[in-house]
Amino acid sequence: MTKAMKKFIGWLIAIVILFILFVLTGPFYIVNEGKQVVITRFSKIVDSHEEAGLYIKVPFLDQVTEYPKLILSLDGDPQSITTKENQYIIVDTTSRWRITDPVAFYQNFQTLDNAYNKLSDIVDSSCRTVITQNRMSEIVRSSNIINERKNTEAEKDEETKEIDKLVNADTVNEVVTKGRSELCRQMTAKAQDEVRGWGIELLDIVPRQVKYSAELNESVYNSMIKDRNQVAQAYRSLGEGKKAEWLGRLENDKRTIASEAYRKSEEIKGAADAEAAAIYAAAYNKDIEFYTFWKSMESYKQNLKDYPATYSTKMDYFKYLYGSDGKR
Structure with missing residues (x-):
């Protein structure tokens, strides 16, 4: 083997070793489907990728921060809010959001935990602002179907109408002008205005549970119990009235039947007596x-x-x- 050949082989081995060392330092990274990354070098953003694939970075200097592209959920903590009528209610919300700009997101939050904490405060604030400006009926209802049912009164039978009168069922509920769906849109729009430029898109905010506070629960339950007792008493009263009506009819029918039977029996007895008298008369005349x-x-x-x-x-x-x- 000549000296030149040995030198060439030595350089080739050195190159292979350097390549292996280069590969071992991790210059390649993979962005999976549903992921997006931000590349930082000395805490400064140098690149970002939102598409899946194989990419190269500077070993030891570049740091890869990965974020999800999927829709994320945020479950807020139950909070006590006062409605427009000064009623204290407990509202528990859930919201959906996603990262649309990983660079802006990194600049504002860096980590998902920081984003969750900040976004939770914004969602709670927008929820409180919208709810305090509206009535309870607007928060829990989305339509006026409960009042529209009153228009079908003519289709009810007489007994149902009578029950409704006994329990004061003609009470008209408050008319809903916005409804729960519209309030959710207002909450979302208000929160989205606050997170604009943060690389976040807030999709929706939905109150998943609305209930009275502990101070009002007992009074609400007592009111419901009183209302149900009133309805039950109305049915009992109607039942007693129907019972008396049917018993009266029964007595009238009994008297009518007895009178008719007595009349017929007297007619039969009269005819029998007449026939017996005729028989007796015929026998008397013979002997x-x-x-x-x-x-x-x-x-x-x-x-x-x-x-x-x-x-x-x-x-x-x-x-x-x-x-x-x-x-x-």
Whole structure:
């Protein structure tokens, strides 16, 4: 092997070793799908990438900070807020946001934790500002369908109308002019104005739970219990009225049926008595003496059955019990 060849091989080995050392220092990095990165050198931003791929950096000098491109959620802490009617309510919100400019985001926050803390304060502030300017009905309702149902009163049956009168169901609720959806848009717009230029897009803010404060819970529950008891009492009163009505009808029907039955029975008895009288008359005309004897026997059986002995001076009544000589 010549001297030149040895020198060439030595340089080749040196180059390979340097290349391996270069690769081992980590000059390459990968940006995955759904990620975006900011490259800093001595705390100064030198580059950023929002597309997935393989990229090169200066080893030991460049730092890669990775942020998600996906939509992120922020669950706020429940907070006590006063409505326009000075009612204290507990509002628990959730919001969605994403990083649209990683460079601006790094300049303002650097880390996601810092962004969460700052964004949470902004969301709570915008939520409080909007809610304090509106009534409770605007916060919990999105339409006036509860009042529109009143227009279908004509479709209800008489019993339902009567129940509604007993429980004062004609009360009209407050008319909603904005509604919950519009208030959510206002919260989002107000918060978005404050984070403008921070590399953040706030998609929405939604109150996931709205409830009365602990001080009002008991009074609200008592009011609901009173209302339900009133409705229950109305149904009981209506039921008692219907019961009395049906019992009255029952008694009238019983009297009507009994009267009609008595009338028919009297007609039947009258017809039977007439027929019996006709039969008796026909029998009497055929044999008067036998008819008189038969009627006397029937009378004895009816009148003397409870008497062991009979004493009377009226002998005509007992003429069939004694002979012509006065003996039995």
